[in-house]
Amino acid sequence: MIEIIAGTDRPGSRTLEVAKLIHSYYQTIKVPTTILNLAALPLGHLTGAAYNSKELKEVGEAIARVNRAKGLVMVIPEYNGSFPGALKHFIDYWKFPDSFEGRPVSFVGLGGRFGGLRAVEQMQQIFGYRNSFIFPQRVFLMNVQKIVIDGQLQDPFLVDILKTQASDFFKFIRALESEGLDANAKLSGTKV
Numbered sequence: 001m002i003e004i005i006a007g008t009d010r011p012g013s014r015t016l017e018v019a020k021l022i023h024s025y026y027q028t029i030k031v032p033t034t035i036l037n038l039a040a041l042p043l044g045h046l047t048g049a050a051y052n053s054k055e056l057k058e059v060g061e062a063i064a065r066v067n068r069a070k071g072l073v074m075v076i077p078e079y080n081g082s083f084p085g086a087l088k089h090f091i092d093y094w095k096f097p098d099s100f101e102g103r104p105v106s107f108v109g110l111g112g113r114f115g116g117l118r119a120v121e122q123m124q125q126i127f128g129y130r131n132s133f134i135f136p137q138r139v140f141l142m143n144v145q146k147i148v149i150d151g152q153l154q155d156p157f158l159v160d161i162l163k164t165q166a167s168d169f170f171k172f173i174r175a176l177e178s179e180g181l182d183a184n185a186k187l188s189g190t191k192v
Helices: 014-028 057-068 085-091 117-129 156-178 183-188
Strands: 002-006 033-037 071-077 104-110 139-141
Touching: 002 014, 002 057, 002 156, 014 033, 014 071, 014 104, 014 156, 033 057, 071 117, 071 156, 104 117, 104 156, 139 156
Parallel strands: 002 033, 002 071, 071 104, 104 139
Antiparallel strands: none
């Protein structure tokens, strides 16, 4: 299963709309995906004292989904020249190395003039630091407020790019799995 993470807790965001589109592209190639919507998680209840707390059931279940995922598709809006604080807050609760080490990660940036470029590059630094496998085909959706209307991407060229990314990311995951380099093989101790 591939987890598509809608990387903001802002209600009514284009991020969730784009995550749903990406989900549909994976469905057309028969690759199972689910959407992990940060807006549906009780992130406001997280505090430093909450680390490893049993009371954070929904957040713990979301992290377990991340840890089981064959790959992650990070759909990241750019807020103030970076990614949303809610996304960083959520990631700070992930378990190392389980959530990161050897986990294939793909990126889609959303924004205005630069299409979330800064947000994606900053997020890549986090995943690179934690030894994830970063898929090189990034997609940047510029002026997202104008190109995503009623949940549909208006630019056929960008639709094709996102579909290609989905197909190629799945191949990337399979290639890592075939050599036992993926996170789930490392966690289970499986060797090729």
